[in-house]
Amino acid sequence: MPLPYKLMHAAGLMIIALAVASGTALAQSFPNKAVRVIVPFPAGGSTDIVGRTIAQKLSEMWGQPVVVENRPGGGTTIGTDAVAKAPADGYTLLVTPAPFTINPSLLAKLPYDALTDFAPITLINTTPLVLVVNPGVPAKSVKELIALAKARPGKLNFGSSGSGGSNHLAGELFNAMAGVKMVHIPYKGNAPALIDLAGGHVDLIFNGLTSALPLIKSGKLRALAVTSMQRSAALPDAPTLDEVALKGFVAVAWNGLGAPANTPRDVIAKINADVLRIVSSPELKERLKAEGSDPVGSTPGQYAAFLRAEVAKWAKVIKFAGVKAE
Numbered sequence: 001m002p003l004p005y006k007l008m009h010a011a012g013l014m015i016i017a018l019a020v021a022s023g024t025a026l027a028q029s030f031p032n033k034a035v036r037v038i039v040p041f042p043a044g045g046s047t048d049i050v051g052r053t054i055a056q057k058l059s060e061m062w063g064q065p066v067v068v069e070n071r072p073g074g075g076t077t078i079g080t081d082a083v084a085k086a087p088a089d090g091y092t093l094l095v096t097p098a099p100f101t102i103n104p105s106l107l108a109k110l111p112y113d114a115l116t117d118f119a120p121i122t123l124i125n126t127t128p129l130v131l132v133v134n135p136g137v138p139a140k141s142v143k144e145l146i147a148l149a150k151a152r153p154g155k156l157n158f159g160s161s162g163s164g165g166s167n168h169l170a171g172e173l174f175n176a177m178a179g180v181k182m183v184h185i186p187y188k189g190n191a192p193a194l195i196d197l198a199g200g201h202v203d204l205i206f207n208g209l210t211s212a213l214p215l216i217k218s219g220k221l222r223a224l225a226v227t228s229m230q231r232s233a234a235l236p237d238a239p240t241l242d243e244v245a246l247k248g249f250v251a252v253a254w255n256g257l258g259a260p261a262n263t264p265r266d267v268i269a270k271i272n273a274d275v276l277r278i279v280s281s282p283e284l285k286e287r288l289k290a291e292g293s294d295p296v297g298s299t300p301g302q303y304a305a306f307l308r309a310e311v312a313k314w315a316k317v318i319k320f321a322g323v324k325a326e
Helices: 004-027 046-062 075-082 099-106 140-152 167-178 190-198 208-219 266-279 282-290 298-320
Strands: 034-037 066-068 092-097 118-133 157-160 183-186 205-210 222-226 252-260
Touching: 004 140, 034 046, 034 075, 034 208, 046 066, 046 092, 046 118, 046 252, 046 266, 046 282, 075 092, 075 252, 092 118, 099 266, 099 298, 118 140, 118 167, 118 183, 118 266, 118 298, 140 222, 157 167, 157 282, 167 183, 167 205, 167 298, 183 252, 190 205, 190 208, 205 208, 252 266, 252 298, 266 282, 266 298
Parallel strands: 034 066, 034 092, 157 183, 157 205
Antiparallel strands: 092 252, 118 205, 118 222, 118 252
């Protein structure tokens, strides 16, 4: 015999109340064992450094081991997929770098959905790229570079660390927004691209600020602009592309933190609050800024919106430029 509506409604409210109470209790006891933080890159890079810094501070807060596990390969998809398929209990976390929002449009088939198989926690930091040219290029500003590229269609070239990477797509975004056609020259890594740029074998590159700074300060490269919406404290004299030529141009490297989808919201909220405390600490702010990076910190909802916007932006650029994975 069916239950009367009022009884069904009361039962439903009781179930919801029990679920909330259960989630709250889980969050209060979390974590009671070791937590894994998956970094989908080899050890030693900027994403790994960020992941290890956050993990160390969380371990100190929680009194539990927070262990970084490097799972490189597949353009970050191997480590990312491992987290997508992990139990949704908060004990496996993912440091999400920029390829997280590029791969959905770059790779033909992913074993996960970047926007539905993960619970966003927070955006940790962003790092602007810097547009640098060889001193032999006769352009002292972004507007002069655009004029030069328009006068020499297909003659200027830009290097990158490989097809489909952040610095390659920044160059393609520049092509699209400036209405120019510079030729992409892919390298097997960032170091050889920078060496050839300094040697005059390529004209320009959109490079990570940290590794370009020594070459800029020594005069071997000329900085024209940074790719963030605000100027970088590490290179304050370099304007943003947004302010000098291309309104709305943003192409930054970044790192965030996520968990498997359906991780309890109270657990996500706890991790978010604790990571925000770390990101806002003077110690981490100074460390990131020294490397040319900007601490951010966001709510899960803000991070989710950021991810959706990045996926949509790079999908358009990849389609426009016909970018293919190597």
